[in-house]
Amino acid sequence: MSIEKKVWLISGLLTLGLAGLLLKLWIDLNHFEGDPTQLPDQASVDAYLDKIGTAPEYRVRTGIFIKSFIFTGASNVQVSGYIWQHFEDGVHDAIKPVEGEVGFILPEAVDVGNGVIEEVYRMSQPDGELIGWYFEQTLRQKFDYTSYPFDHKTVWIRFWPGEFDVNVALTPDFSAYPATGPSDVFGIDNEIVMGTWERENTYFDYRLSDLDTTLGIGQNEFQTNLPELHYNFVIKRNFANAFIVHMVPLIVVTMLLFGAVMTVTRREGLVERHDFSTSSVIGTCSVLFFVILLAHVQLREGFAGSPVIYMESFFFLMYFLLLGVSVNTYLFASEAVPSLWIIHYKDNLLPKAAFWPFVLLCMVTITAYNLYLKEPPKPQLEVTHADGD
The missing domain is CATH 2.70.170.10 (Neurotransmitter-gated ion-channel ligand-binding domain)
Known part of the structure; x- marks a missing residue:
């Protein structure tokens, strides 16, 4: 088995494992624990x-x-x-x-x-x-x-x-x-x-x-x-409604961003076939940035005055990914820093293979923090959110 196939196999296994762990954390996060102060009789x-x-x-x-x-x-x-x-x-x-x-x-x-x-x-x-x-x-x-x-x-x-x-x-x-x-x-x-x-x-x-x-x-x-x-x-x-409204667009944008990463290449024939250029990838990232920004603003308006919410953390992750893909493409195409072998190795193989494991690892970390480490809120007498859901 070639090195490329081994790297992609490892990437696929990590992606499946992290996706399963994320699903389990979502199930635990959606579970309600009864209040110990309740009076049953x-x-x-x-x-x-x-x-x-x-x-x-x-x-x-x-x-x-x-x-x-x-x-x-x-x-x-x-x-x-x-x-x-x-x-x-x-x-x-x-x-x-x-x-x-x-x-x-x-x-x-x-x-x-x-x-x-x-x-x-x-x-x-x-x-x-x-x-x-x-x-x-x-x-x-x-x-x-x-x-x-x-x-x-x-x-x-x-x-x-x-x-x-x-x-x-x-x-x-x-x-x-x-x-x-x-x-x-x-x-x-x-x-x-x-x-x-x-x-x-x-x-x-x-x-x-x-x-x-x-x-x-x-x-x-x-x-x-x-x-x-x-x-x-x-x-x-109802998780399904919020998932469709907010998570599905984020997933689609992430897949489009992964597609942009996969077009990064120096191999003859693939450059013309993918129509790869640094400006095209950075242009794609710019368009996706404004899409994410508008969705983020809409979400934040619904929770004005509230601290950073769990769903909002994924928007910050997307900003980092957009910047990371742009920087990776520029360094790969310009060869400005040849010593960065992790970018140039086998036609940008490692950043491509690490894309989904990195995204899912960040999502698992964010979810685990909200589930296990975040301090539970104290009861207050004022509402900070004005949605009609």
Whole structure:
């Protein structure tokens, strides 16, 4: 077997191995790990409230059912559905809302005046009264998009009790759902329109309030250590849509760039057949640069204000490849540096054979960093991305 065939055989084996490794990393990156803070049953709620050290004076069972949601702007998620609460006779008399009042607050609501929270039913029960409200509210939140298009979003409904002068803890109404285990999806309409998203998980959890004030109620220190009830529903982006929109053009441009590299030659007959010239290869790289630049600008506009995202790293890789191919072609054709044998050896064999292994190795490195080394984001209260997906 000739040296050229051995080099191309090694290149092909490395390409297949790295492609398989990249596929495995993509599968791992697209996998969602459950949140360890989720509360699957009443026992876990009792254990949490006992652990925080500040015992609530009242516990009000609260449930929620989501009918629809949509990303409506740069910092808004519009959610609609039903919220209900149980008030026991002789226990919650002092805090039970009268008709027209609401027994909870959605602190992240940004359109309180235009939003809807209206009572839709009030039912007597053997131990008290059940009150339900229909709500349509726009909530302000922040999501991490740095793993796009393998990102998962946790949209949460954050509850505060309606009373500030007493210690009230809202607890999940587990009895209203058929199953609330770590892998169960509950509290959200099965027919909800998700667009380019897929339902992944739902759960309740608590997060201690970060208030550094008693809100002027000097004797109510419970407000500075308030266990805020959160209902969370996790959604996963449909990878196929983002792959077609962004990755397919990048792959096509990479293949065209590889074709330009393969035309680099000094062999008689091939020069005329390939119509090879330094200016033609550099011209091709210039055209591809503007194609990639426009696609990059379009992607960046969709994530304005966000750090560099995973998909964006491949655009930087393409810039480096375009520059590398141009420099390689110039040095090969001009013979300005004859000592660079790695370029001149057997008609530019090594750069040609190393093209795909190098591209895939860079993609594997970028993916592995995002999967294993990148620090997970901390929950915020502001959105940095305004796409409607």
